[in-house]
Amino acid sequence: MAYQNILTESKDRIQYITINREAKLNALNKETLEELHAALTAAFVDGQTGGIIITGAGTKAFVAGADISGFPALDAEGGKELARVGQTSVFDLIENGPKPVIAAVNGFALGGGLELAMACHIRVASDNAKMGLPELTLGLIPGYGGTQRLPKLVGKGKAMEMILTSDMLSADQALQHGLVNHVTPQADLLAKAEEILNKILQRAPLAVAAAINAVNAAGSPDGFEKEIAAFGNCFGTQDMKEGVDAFLNKRKPVFTGK
Template identity: 60%
Template sequence: MSYENLIVEQKGMTQVITINRPKQLNALNKATIQELHEALDAADKDAQTGVIILTGSGEKSFVAGADIKEFADFDPAQGKDLAAQGQEKLFTFLQNLSTPVIAAVNGFALGGGLELAMAAHIRVASDNARMGLPEVSLGVIPGYGGTQRLAQLVGRGKAMEMVMTAGMIGAEEAQSWGLVNHVTTQEELMALAEKIAGKILNNSGNAIAAAIRAINANYEDGVDGYAKEVEEFGNCFGTPDFKEGTGAFIEKRKANFRS
């Protein structure tokens, strides 16, 4: 499938999805959100894709935010619909994807861009990355899950400060806060993401999908995360991957989960 705003490359069992709107610093518009939904959905359903790496084109920006021109004249009802549809179509959809997604944050990740990175399962950043949620400087708040995921990742106090000051933080500070997992140079960013992807690919895809569901359950209202863990743990026993993994351990050989 071809896309207007994305570049999709397959590298073995890793698929790299690059947001490609460099003149707009890869800002998210409605068309790009729709294309990301379609590309992520296709990758998740592709048996030959075990990990997805999500990044932005160029060296300046991962995603510099949402395309403000698209909603500057919206009324309250339209604003609510924009946030609800965006969360359902992309941000919540991405968080709940069965295939692990690594966000390779190169440069600016602001507003919707940081919200996109936070919806991914793992984040790595280049040392020139700058992250923030500047929405209050525009008279609005983050609407794509930013107020929720930021507090989950860095704690309520730091989230309050970042949102209320509309400020940006650098990659090293983001790592110290727990907002990103790893920081490296711009030149080594994709290599690091691919290295992590390679480690993930050594393991059971079925078990990884179950782990994603169990971990996410901890953040869902009215859901007992421990009960979800028990359910997913038990379900693993009925999979071919469980038989392969335990058999390989007993036979002292390397498991082959992706034959």
């Protein structure tokens, strides 16, 4: 598929997805979300891809928000459909995907941009990054999962403060509150994301997918049961047998994803 709003590149089992609307500070519009859905879906089923890094073009913005130019034409039902389609096709797709997705936050991550980063499994930010959910300044609330994911990362009190005031956090503040995993200089951002992802790629792929699924279930009524089921299912994989044998024989495991 030929993309107009994103760039994709595969290298050493990593799929790089760059939102390429630099003149618009990489704002998310309908077409960009559709392309993200297509690229993510393809990467998740590609046997040569082990993980994904999402970033934005340029040095100013990861994603500075949703493209709001079409908002005035929407009524209540249109707004609901906009949120539902976006959440299902991109944000939930990332969070529940079977392969690790890292957000390399290279500047502003506001509104839908922060929601995109929060849907990823791990976040690395450049030291110039600023993050926030300013939707209330537009008479809206976050609609791509922000009210659900932010409290899980920073706690309910801080999430309430960020959403209700629309204040932004600096990269260091985001790190302090657990919103991002690491902060690096801009020049080192992708290298740090690659370092983390390459370490994950040394682990058993089926176990990685199972761990993502189990961690996502944390706090749900059946979270412990999902962990038990996933743990048990690992015993039926060749990778588990390979990992245990490698450990017992003091050698490096060779995982095949089977």
